[in-house]
Amino acid sequence: MDVARFMEAVKELAIEEKHNLVEELLDILLSSxxxxxxxxxxxxxxxxAYRGGKLTEEEILRELAYAVSIAEPAKFRRxxxxxxxxx
Amino acid sequence: xxxxxxEIVPKDPLWKIDLLTYIIxxxxxxGVWLSEHPHNRSSFITASxxxxxxxxxxxxxGVINPYTINPFVIAQLAASLTEVAPNRIKIxxxxxxxxxxxxxxxxxxxxxxxxxxxxxIIRQLLTKKKIAIDRIHGxxxxxxxxxxxxxxxxxxPKMLQLGGxxxxxxxxxxxxxxxxxxxxxxxxxxxxxxxxxxxNVDIAAYLTISLxxxxxxxxxxxxPYAAYIxxxxxxxxxxxxxxxxxxxxxxKEAIQKGDWLRLYDFMDVDIVKKLVIVGQPRILExxxxxxxxxxxxxxxxxxxxxxRILRTLREIKKTIDEAKTNLYI
Numbered sequence: 015m016d017v018a019r020f021m022e023a024v025k026e027l028a029i030e031e032k033h034n035l036v037e038e039l040l041d042i043l044l045s046s047x048x049x050x051x052x053x054x055x056x057x058x059x060x061x062x063a064y065r066g067g068k069l070t071e072e073e074i075l076r077e078l079a080y081a082v083s084i085a086e087p088a089k090f091r092r093x094x095x096x097x098x099x100x101x
Numbered sequence: 102x103x104x105x106x107x108e109i110v111p112k113d114p115l116w117k118i119d120l121l122t123y124i125i126x127x128x129x130x131x132g133v134w135l136s137e138h139p140h141n142r143s144s145f146i147t148a149s150x151x152x153x154x155x156x157x158x159x160x161x162x163g164v165i166n167p168y169t170i171n172p173f174v175i176a177q178l179a180a181s182l183t184e185v186a187p188n189r190i191k192i193x194x195x196x197x198x199x200x201x202x203x204x205x206x207x208x209x210x211x212x213x214x215x216x217x218x219x220x221x222i223i224r225q226l227l228t229k230k231k232i233a234i235d236r237i238h239g240x241x242x243x244x245x246x247x248x249x250x251x252x253x254x255x256x257x258p259k260m261l262q263l264g265g266x267x268x269x270x271x272x273x274x275x276x277x278x279x280x281x282x283x284x285x286x287x288x289x290x291x292x293x294x295x296x297x298x299x300x301n302v303d304i305a306a307y308l309t310i311s312l313x314x315x316x317x318x319x320x321x322x323x324x325p326y327a328a329y330i331x332x333x334x335x336x337x338x339x340x341x342x343x344x345x346x347x348x349x350x351x352x353k354e355a356i357q358k359g360d361w362l363r364l365y366d367f368m369d370v371d372i373v374k375k376l377v378i379v380g381q382p383r384i385l386e387x388x389x390x391x392x393x394x395x396x397x398x399x400x401x402x403x404x405x406x407x408x409r410i411l412r413t414l415r416e417i418k419k420t421i422d423e424a425k426t427n428l429y430i
Contacts, residue, residue, distance in 0.1 A: 041411035044121060049113050057116030064120055 016094060017079045023097040024075065036069045038093070039082050046085040056081050103393050105421055106132040106161070107414070108307070108403040111142035115150055118142075124411070126157030128418045134161040134193070134272075134307070134401055139169060139205050145178045152186035160186070163193025163272060164254030167219035168207050173237065175219070176226035180245035187247035193272050194219055195254025200332045204357045213259055220251055220267050227251075252305070257335040258287045265291025270303035272401070274330070276378045278391040280338055281306050285395050305399035306392050309377045312407045312416070316380045320373055321365075322408045327373040328352050328364050342375050382407075382416045386424055 024032060040060075043049075049057070056077050063074040083090040107125045109118055122133050133151075135144040144162045152160055160182075165175055175192065182190045196212035203209075218234065225232050227249050231240040253264030254272045264271035265288040273284045285304060292299050309330060311323035331344060332353050339349075348367055355364040373379060378388050392400060407413035 037411070041409050044117060045408060045410045049117055052114070054114060054116060057114055061116045061120040061123075065123060 016083055016090060017076060020079045020083075020090075020094055020097070021072070021076055023094070029070075032070050032075075035093075036075065036078065039078050040064070040069065042086050042089050042093075043078065043082050046082075048085040051084050052081045103397065104131045104303075104399040106130055106134055106158075106305075106399060106401050107406075108134045108136060108401055110136050110138070110404045111144055111147045112138075112140075115142070115147065118147060119151055119154060121410070122151050122158060122160075123154075124414070128414060129422075130158065130402075130418070132159035132161055132191070134163055134403075136404070137162060137165050138198075139201065145182070148182055148190070149185055152182065152189060159189040159191060161191035161193060161252070163191070163252060164195035164197070165192060166195055166197030166202070167215055168197055168202055168209060169205070172219040172222040173226065173232070173239070176223040177241060179223070179249045180227055180241055180243065183246040183249060190247070191250045191252060191270070192223070193252035193254045193270075194223070195272070196260065198329060198333050200329075200353050200356055213263060216253065216260070216263060217267065220253070224251060250303070252303070254307075255284075255288075256333055256338075258337070261287035262291035262294065264288055265293075265297070265302060266295040267291075268302060270305060270399070272305050272307045273397075274307045274309075274333075275338075276306075276308045276310070276403075277375060278388060278395065281392055281397070282395045285397065299396075303398050304396065305401055306395075306397040307401040307403055308392075309403045309405075310385070310407070310417075311377055311379045311405050312382045312385060312413050313409060314381055318408045319379050319381075320370055322405045323373050323377040323379045324365055324368045325361055326405055327376040328356055328368055330376045331368075331372065332356060342372060344372060382413065382420065385417060386420050389421070389424055 027035065060078055060081060063069050068074055069078065107130050109121055111118055125133055135147055137144040148160045148162055179190060179192050194216055196209060196216060199209050222232055222234060222237060226241050227245050229244065232238055250269035252270035252272050253268035254274065255261040255264045256274050261284050271288050273281060275281050275284055288304055289299060292302055309326050311319040313319040351367045352364065355367060378385065389400065402417055
């Protein structure tokens with residue numbers, strides 16, 4: 015649910031804002047001590063997308079948001095609040 | 102010319118370690134050191150995967166200890182990795198963390214002799230020589246595809262000297278410039294004893310770093326790392342830090358039980374600051390300048406790096422690049 019709300023909010027962002035958001039999400043993910051909770055296949059898709067410069071693409075951004083939401087739920091919620099997403 | 106590398110602890114999934122290695126190469130660091138710890142992923146297996154994909158950086162394995170992995174097998178594994186990525190493998194041999202070894206049922210006996218013997222065995226096998234030392238004999242039945250520099254991981258004075266005497270490089274596990282200067286001079290004693298030239302030994306400051314704009318977060322992240330360092334310190338440094346025997350026992354017990362919350366009760370901020378470069382990112386430049394002035398040829402940006410790893414790595418690289426512009430590197 016949170017991921018769906020997040021994806022809705024991201025649609026409104028300008029390209030540079032989206033880029034900054036992706037960088038922040040990636041930093042939270044790579045700094046997490048809970049990565050055993052993230053499915054390996056999701057992790058590898060994020061890995062490949064970074065290498066290919068495709069992290070801002072919708073499907074990958076959804077996976078990145080999903081990974082952050084399960085590894086760092088409190089931080090993910092704070093990001094959603096910052097985006098001022100309404101229920 | 103100072104070389105900069107980054108330590109990665111293989112406690113996280115391979116997809117993250119692989120991505121971090123890619124980013125480290127992208128940022129322009131020369132290599133990564135994969136630490137070895139029995140509770141984490143195998144550094145050899147991890148290295149094999151990384152080297153298959155990463156083409157920019159070399160991978161160092163260290164510190165491997167010859168108590169948990171037989172030296173003959175260390176040579177076999179290192180030689181196998183040269184086939185994956187020739188000229189991009191380094192290994193570091195050390196006595197290992199006594200507390201950790203005891204926790205898996207291994208007694209650390211005669212570390213100096215053990216390391217000297219292990220390096221002799223590994224070096225001979227990697228140069229295709231037949232081994233015949235006491236009960237150990239034989240050779241590798243395949244050719245390593247390149248040479249593999251052997252570093253010695255050291256903290257105590259005798260091990261530092263041994264590193265200078267027999268190592269292609271030495272990984273010096275301190276972060277405080279004062280301790281690093283003392284350690285550098287110990288390595289130099291070994292180099293002089295062996296009649297070697299200092300420029301032929303890569304002396305690396307293996308720093309433990311935790312940086313963040315919010316210093317208290319940096320300290321929290323650094324504390325478990327500081328605790329491990331504390332448990333392996335030589336007497337001379339321990340006295341200087343001023344940790345009581347009683348406190349040390351409590352820290353060791355907390356590590357052995359994996360009781361990280363209790364660890365925070367015993368590890369004062371002052372102790373952490375003596376063992377780790379910890380605080381806001383801006384403190385790093387001055388520290389780097391001091392360490393390079395001592396003479397270190399490699400600086401390892403060691404874990405944990407900071408509570409926000411990506412942002413901190415980018416800031417560290419910027420600091421290094423600015424320092425280069427200031428012409429002191």
